[in-house]
Amino acid sequence: MVEKAYQFRFYPTPEQENLLRRTLGCVRLIYNKALAARTQAWYENKERVGYKQTSAMLTHWKKQEDLDFLTEVSSVPLQQGLRHLQTAFTNFFSGRAKYPNFKKKRNGGSAEFTKSAFRWKDRQVYLAKCAEPLPIRWSRQLPQNCVPSTITVKLDPSGRWSVSLRVNDPRDLKLDPATKQVGIDLGITSLVTTSDGEKIANPKNINKLHKKLRLAQKSLSRKTKGSHNYQKARLKVARIHAKIKDSRLDYTHKLTTQLIKENQTIVVEDLAVKNMVKKRCDPATTPVARERAPRDHKLARAISDANWSELVRQLEYKADWYGRELIKIDRYFPSSKRCSNCGHVVEKLPLNIREWDCPECAAHHDRDINASINILAAGGAVSVCGATVRPYESKSQRAGALKQKVSNSDARESRAVTQVQRREDVKNPVS
DSSP states (O other), rough: EEEEEEEEBBOOOHHHHHHHHHHHHHHHHHHHHHHHHHHHHHHHHOOOOOOOHHHHHHHHHHGGGGGGGEEESSSHHHHHHHHHHHHHHHHHHHHSSOOOOOOOOGGGGEEEGGGGGEEEEEEEEEETTSSSSBBBBSOOOOTTOOOOOOEEEEEEESEEEEEEEEEEEEEOOOOOOOEEEEEEEOOOOOOETTTTTTTEEEEOHHHHHHHHHHHHHHHHTTTTTTTTTHHHHHHHHHHHHHHHHHHHHHHHHHHHHHHHHHEEEEEEOOOHHHHTSSSOOOTTTTTHHHHHHHHHHHHHHHHHHHHHHHHHHHHHHHHHHHHOOEEEEESSOOTBBBBBTEEEESSOOOOOOOOOTTTTTTTTTEEEHHHHHHHHHHHHHHHHHHOOSTTTEEEHHHHHHHHHHHHHHHHHHHHHHHHHHHHHHHHOOOO
C-alpha cells in the first residue's frame, strides 16, 4: 500500500470562495500569532512553548471579542496550522530547516481538512460549513475503493485554486524486471546524459518567457505598492511564474517516468543543489568577485531552472513505486575528471572544456558521456559491496561526522537565540 496525493484544479462558487478565503485568512492569522508567541516566550523567558500550549491559546483567542470571527470557519484547519508550526520548529531544532517565517497573504495559502471536517459522498468532496460539493475538474479518477484521509485546499499566488486528496493506494504498480542499467550525469546544456551516449536536451523553460517576465516585473516595480494597479501587476507576474513552473514540472515528470520504465537500475550523483546556487561572496568585496557576479548569477538561474533536485526526488519515489533501484553516489566523486578507459584522474578540468584527451591512454572523451559512464561504474561498486567512492573517505568523513554530532546539540540553542535576536533588532533598531 502506497500513500499518494492526487491534485486537481477546482473553480469555487462565489459563496465557496468567500468561505475558503476567510478560512485561509484565519489559518494564516493563527499561525502567525502562535509563531510570535513562541518567539517572544523564548526571547524573554527562555521558555519553550509547544503545540499543547498554542492549542490552549487558540481556545482563548476564540473567546476574545475582536477575534470572534475565528468561530465562523472550521476549527480543524486552525488546529492543523498549529501542528504544521510544531513540525516547522521540530525541523529547525533538528537542523533540517531554518527558523519558521511568518505567512504572507500575497503567497496565497493552504488549509488542511482531516476526516472530521469533510465528507466523501458519491465521489464528491463536501467541506465543513459548505453545503455544495467542490466543483473539481476531475482530470483523472482516484483508484477504486480509495477514500481520502486528508484534503488540502490551496490558493497559489496566481489566483488558482487546487485541492489535494491524500489516499492509500492498494494497487501493486511494480513493473516487470528489466536488464538495462544506466548512469546519469545532470547538466545544463544537456539536462540528462546517459551512459549509453544519449543526450536529452534541457528545455530551458525560463528562457522562453524571460522577456515577458522581465517586462512584467519592470511594470510592477513602477506601481505604487498596495494600490489596485500594483495588485493587478503582481498577479500578472505570478501567472507567468506559474506557467514556467507548470511546464518545468510537466517535462520533469515525463522524463523521470520514461527513465524509470526503461531501466532497472539508475545511478545519479548526490548533488548539493542548494549550495550550488548560493552566492559565494558579496560582489562588492573584491574586483574579482565583482567581475564574476553576473556570470555566477546566470549560472545559478540556469541550475534552478534545470530542476535537478526535483528530478532526483521524482526518481526516488517512482523507483519505489515501480520496483526499480536508484543508487546515489558521493558528490565528491571525480566523475568528469576520471578517464573511463584507464582510470586516470586529471588535475584540472574547467567547465568550458567539453571534450578532452586522456594524457595516459590518449582516449578521447566527451565530458558528459565520460562522467555518466564513471557514475554507472561507481554505482555498481556501491550496489555490490556498499563501498564508498569518495577519495580519502576513511578519515575525513568519520572525523567530520563525529564533530558534527557533538556540535549539533550545542549549536541548536545558540542558533535559535541568534535568529530571534536578529528579528528583534530589525523590529526595534537602535537609534
